[in-house]
Amino acid sequence: MTSATPDNLQFLDDPVGLRITWDRLVSISEEAAATLVNMAFSSIIREVGDYSCLLMDESGSSLAQPKTSVPVFIGTLPATVRHLLAKFPADTLRPGDSLITNDPWLGTGHLNDVTVVTPVFRAGKLVAFTGSAAHMSDIGGSLNMGSSRDMFEEGFLIPPSKLMHEGEVNQQLLDLFLANVRSPDRVEGDLHAMLAANQVGASGILGLMDDLNITSVTPLAEKIHALTEQAMRRAIEAVPDGRYEAAVDIGDYEGDIHLNVAVIVNGSEIVIDYAGSSAESPFGSNCPMSFTYAYSVYPLKCLLEPNLPNNEGCFKSITVTAPEGSIANARPPCAVEMRNRVGHMAHAAIFSALADIMPDRVMGHSGSAPVTCDVFAGQFDDGQRFVESLCVNGGTGARPAADGIVTGFPGNMSSTPVELIESATPLLFLEKAIVPDSGGAGRYRGGVAQRMVIRNTSRFPVSHSMFYSRQRHPAEGVLGAAPGAPNYVAIGGEPLEKPVGRHDIPAGGEVTIQMPGGGGKMPVAERCHSAMLWDLQEGYITDEGARRDYGVDSNDLKRG
Numbered sequence: 001m002t003s004a005t006p007d008n009l010q011f012l013d014d015p016v017g018l019r020i021t022w023d024r025l026v027s028i029s030e031e032a033a034a035t036l037v038n039m040a041f042s043s044i045i046r047e048v049g050d051y052s053c054l055l056m057d058e059s060g061s062s063l064a065q066p067k068t069s070v071p072v073f074i075g076t077l078p079a080t081v082r083h084l085l086a087k088f089p090a091d092t093l094r095p096g097d098s099l100i101t102n103d104p105w106l107g108t109g110h111l112n113d114v115t116v117v118t119p120v121f122r123a124g125k126l127v128a129f130t131g132s133a134a135h136m137s138d139i140g141g142s143l144n145m146g147s148s149r150d151m152f153e154e155g156f157l158i159p160p161s162k163l164m165h166e167g168e169v170n171q172q173l174l175d176l177f178l179a180n181v182r183s184p185d186r187v188e189g190d191l192h193a194m195l196a197a198n199q200v201g202a203s204g205i206l207g208l209m210d211d212l213n214i215t216s217v218t219p220l221a222e223k224i225h226a227l228t229e230q231a232m233r234r235a236i237e238a239v240p241d242g243r244y245e246a247a248v249d250i251g252d253y254e255g256d257i258h259l260n261v262a263v264i265v266n267g268s269e270i271v272i273d274y275a276g277s278s279a280e281s282p283f284g285s286n287c288p289m290s291f292t293y294a295y296s297v298y299p300l301k302c303l304l305e306p307n308l309p310n311n312e313g314c315f316k317s318i319t320v321t322a323p324e325g326s327i328a329n330a331r332p333p334c335a336v337e338m339r340n341r342v343g344h345m346a347h348a349a350i351f352s353a354l355a356d357i358m359p360d361r362v363m364g365h366s367g368s369a370p371v372t373c374d375v376f377a378g379q380f381d382d383g384q385r386f387v388e389s390l391c392v393n394g395g396t397g398a399r400p401a402a403d404g405i406v407t408g409f410p411g412n413m414s415s416t417p418v419e420l421i422e423s424a425t426p427l428l429f430l431e432k433a434i435v436p437d438s439g440g441a442g443r444y445r446g447g448v449a450q451r452m453v454i455r456n457t458s459r460f461p462v463s464h465s466m467f468y469s470r471q472r473h474p475a476e477g478v479l480g481a482a483p484g485a486p487n488y489v490a491i492g493g494e495p496l497e498k499p500v501g502r503h504d505i506p507a508g509g510e511v512t513i514q515m516p517g518g519g520g521k522m523p524v525a526e527r528c529h530s531a532m533l534w535d536l537q538e539g540y541i542t543d544e545g546a547r548r549d550y551g552v553d554s555n556d557l558k559r560g
């Protein structure tokens with residue numbers, strides 16, 4: 001690679017050297033992420049992967065993100081930095097400082113996600129930022145998902161603050177925070193892991209600057225952002241201009257709630273507009289604009305340029321709007337703990353809107369959206385208390401040219417291992433199995449659901465706090481395909497009409513959880529129908545083959 005000096009940046013014009021530098025930035029972010037995962041105390045970070053680490057330039061614009069983290073946090077972390085800088089201007093920051101907040105409207109949309117940002121200094125000059133966002137195992141509050149009427153009932157709010165001041169922990173803030181959570185040791189351990197991850201990222205940036213002999217990352221950031229923006233604009237230009245609309249229903253418990261979207265393509269720019277969506281809910285299904293933005297630009301990037309590394313340039317040609325006071329742009333202090341129910345459904349509305357003009361790229365709606373995170377709290381027989389989160393995925397929608405699978409989309413989070421829950425709680429898994437034929441039928445079928453049966457082996461009741469969607473509105477198929485199976489939750493064999501809020505599992509009692517299946521996909525309905533008829537005429541279709549290849553009964557084909 002060509003050596004660079006403050007006055008000599010030829011490596012930016014060398015495609016090979018630039019690509020090596022770009023890949024090194026991603027590698028630094030992944031090293032920071034590995035530090036966070038290895039040091040974290042909570043399973044939701046270590047095993048589930050509900051976190052992200054980000055490298056940013058001196059303005060807070062994103063440069064690189066690890067491949068293993070929650071991808072949408074790249075849409076929230078830069079905005080969080082800008083909010084933090086409004087409280088703590090750059091010229092007031094010092095080496096050894098780290099800033100913190102979990103304000104839903106400044107961060108990732110609900111209180112459980114805490115963001116820690118560390119300024120990076122070189123020779124006394126601010127040159128970059130590193131940031132981590134992670135879901136805390138507990139944030140206080142009532143642990144009664146779905147019942148909160150405002151944010152104040154949902155847990156402890158950290159306004160923009162200094163967690164570290166010139167290398168010293170802000171012990172007063174930390175003590176106040178830890179006094180309001182049920183698992184202070186875990187929370188404190190996770191915060192220190194985030195600080196360590198940020199420091200690893202900062203060391204990596206400084207090492208890169210030393211190797212390149214540069215005093216600022218701004219020229220490198222501008223080059224990366226420009227190339228990424230150009231690639232995205234070319235991808236958008238390939239989409240026919242027009243206005244494409246769709247709506248999805250998400251109101252399982254609190255009445256008719258819907259998310260309307262208009263995807264407006266004009267040359268090399270796209271506007272995603274949620275006008276016409278439902279007004280704010282009195283319960284927790286409200287989404288701050290930061291979260292709506294992040295979960296709108298990410299699925300759009302998956303459609304347009306899925307292999308392009310995530311950074312600020314990906315989104316400069318995309319604008320997201322939603323009426324203030326709507327469920328997609330809720331105002332403080334609305335209850336927002338279940339904002340996943342709206343944000344995670346943005347992909348469904350966008351994919352449906354673009355299905356006819358991008359039939360080879362869209363997916364069926366995901367049964368893993370919204371992602372669910374059950375919280376079990378109680379005590380062992382000896383009185384020792386526990387709080388543990390169980391994240392579970394349903395089936396994804398059918399992929400562009402393949403069946404769906406059982407994994408997280410668009411949340412990108414893993415299911416919590418059974419062994420971990422059993423070792424940390426008095427819960428015993430009697431069953432964990434896939435549910436046959438639960439994915440939506442189509443030429444490409446949705447991912448199947450999974451079912452779990454869990455027993456409370458403690459002599460005390462266990463509190464089970466949950467929120468589940470897709471009981472009345474399963475994951476829809478696209479291009480004429482069928483929806484996946486709905487969700488199902490029962491305690492003691494009795495189905496819950498509203499599997500949301502807090503319920504007690506009595507001593508010896510059992511809870512059954514069945515996640516939704518994903519929606520199917522019919523790439524082009526007419527072509528697929530012709531293929532079915534051809535196979536039927538040639539004698540290739542049996543009842544078993546029809547179910548396997550087309551998700552229908554062969555007699556239905558004969559009648560059709």
